[in-house]
Amino acid sequence: MKTSAKFYHAGCPVCLEAESVVTRYLDPTKVNVEVVHLGSAKNRVAEAEAAGVKSVPALVIDGQPIHLNFGAALADLK
């Protein structure tokens, strides 16, 4: 059964590097990835925070937040 994941970022260089790895190497037969740019979708910062995201870029998969390197603190996007 496929799972869904959300990749939260804010368009920073670190974010774009991590995004290219996530979108290129995650198995599309096992996971659907929605890319969410929190810089433009400010209304979804609370959603990311509720999922346990503390910085971007972050991948939330199976309900688990995985912070990929450090691009910016979520607090700075509010």
Added chain:
Amino acid sequence: MKTSAKFYHAGCPVCLEAESVVTRYLDPTKVNVEVVHLGSAKNRVAEAEAAGVKSVPALVIDGQPIHLNFGAALADLK
């Protein structure tokens, strides 16, 4: 063409959580992942450091180090 990646960890809870996501969701038709336990393979800490790893767990893919959350500083594994 398949690429190769190395997942460096030290057996910590954060490491094992990240490992399960990496090994379950990376596309096996695109990437071979070698899992390296730096707690037991201390001789490979220098290799990880040379690849730009600063903390574990970390995935090095396409020559790019991606730190997944924070389990332990690499310096603590020396």
